[in-house]
Amino acid sequence: MRLKITVDPQLCIGAASCVTVSPLFFQLNDENKAVVLAHGEGGGSDDRTYERIVEVDEAKKEEILLAAQSCPTSAISIYNEDTGEKLYPA
C-alpha cells in the first residue's frame, strides 16, 4: 500500500523519536527537523522533504505508525494514500 507521511516542521523539535523507531523513513536535517526518507534514500543535511509518499508492506506500515505515535509533539501525520484515510492522528 502507499502511505503519505508528513512532518510539520513548525511542531518538530528534533527529539528524533521517529528516527529511533524507524531509521529507514526518518532522519534529522541540519535545522534539527525530521525529514521523510524513501526506504533509507534521501536525508542529507540540507534535505527539506517534510512530505513523501512511500510504498510499504504491513510490517513497515506498523513501524511508521509507531514512529508517528512516538513523536512527543504530534508532528507526524500518516495517510493511506490509496484511500485518503488519515491513519494517524486518528
Place this chain on the structure above:
Amino acid sequence: MNTEYLIVGAGVAGTTAAEAIRSRDAHGTIVLVGDEHHPLYSRVMLPMVADRRIPPEKALLKTEGWYGEHGIMFLRGRRVARFDGVARRAVLEDGMEIAFGRALVATGGRPRRLDVPGVRLPGVFRLQYLEDAIGLRDGARGDAVVVGGGFIGLEFMNAFRHYGLPTTLALREPRIWEHLLPPAASAFLEAHLEGNGIGILRDTVPVGFVGDERVEAVRFSGGTTVRADTVGVGIGLEPNLHFLENVERSARGVMVNEFLESPTAGIFAAGDIAEFLDLSAGHRHALGNWYNAREQGRTAGLNMAGERTPYHQVSSYSITALGMNVAFIGDVNHEGHETVPRVTDDSYGLLFLRGGKLRGGIFMNRIPDRKPTLELIRRGTVVSGHVAQLADAAFDLAQLSSTI
C-alpha cells in the same frame, strides 16, 4: 471495585500501557488512575504553550472520549493513598478500594519545592503541568531569574528569551551540568548561554523571594540579591512512591527486570520511576524522558497482557538551549567508560566507549552525529580500531555506521 488491570499514573507511560493492553486484550477491565483532570497531554509541548507557538488544547494527545471508547475507566483527579503489591489491593485518597489482578506503577515525579520564604508569590513559576505553562504564558514579564540549570531551567531560558526578558541563571553547582559533563563541555555550554545574554551565578541557592503582591527580587545564599519580576524554578523531581507497600523499591524507583516486572509477580513499573535492567546499557537505572516513558509503557502493557517482550531500547533525549541542539544518546554515565571528545569552535561532542563498543554520546550543535551514534550503539559495533576517526570532529560518523 475489582479490575484485571490497574494503572497508577495517567501520564504518557500509564496511558500508553492502557492502550497496549487493550490492543492485546479486548475485554479485560482496565482502571487508570491519574491526579490531573486533563486527558493525556504532552509535557514536551509545554514550552510551546508557554511561548504561544500553540494553544493549550493542541498539547492534548487524547480526546475526552478516547478513554471510554477504548473501555478504559479513567479515574481522573484522583490519587492512590495506599497500594499493596502482595495483597493486590489499592485504596484511593477518597477511600475507594480497588482489588486488581496486575498493576502498573507509572506515577513519575513532582517538582521539588524550594522551602524558602516567598516561594508562593505570584511571578514564581514551575513548569510541570499544563496550568504552569499557561501561567507562564500570561505572566512572564520584566527581569527574570532561572533557578536551576537542568532541562527545565533551559526551557525557562528559551521562554524568557522569546519574551525578551533579561535573564539571570542561578546554579547550585560551580558549573552547569557538573555531574553530566566534563569541565570543558560545561564551559562550552555556559559560553553559549552567556553569548546569548544570560548572566550566570554559580555556587548559590535562593534563600528567599522578596515582594508584596508579586515577586520583586530573589535573595541568594552568599548575600547577593537579584531584581526579578519573573522567576522560573526547575530543581528536579521527587519520585511519587510514598503510597507503595510490599513492592521492592529503591530511593528512586520500583525495582523491575528487563520485562519491567518487579520481583512481586504481577506488579510492573514504567517511566521515570522504573529502576529497570537496561539491556542496552548493561546495568540497572531509571531514566526520565518522554521516549523512555512511552516505550516502557507500551512494553509493560504488552507484558501485562501476557506477552514476554524485553525492553531493549537505546535511550535518547534532545533539547534546544537558546537555539542550540543538545542531545543525549545511550549511556552517558562517566563511570567505567572511556570518553572521546569531538570538538570544534562551535560544537562539542563526547562519545562514551566501553569494551571496545560505543555506548553513548552527548552532542551540542552536532546533529549529524546523532543517527550514526544511535545505529552504532544499537548494533553493538566494535569501534575500538577507529578511535582516531571518532576523535576527528570533521569525520562523518555515518561512514562508520555504514561500513563496519
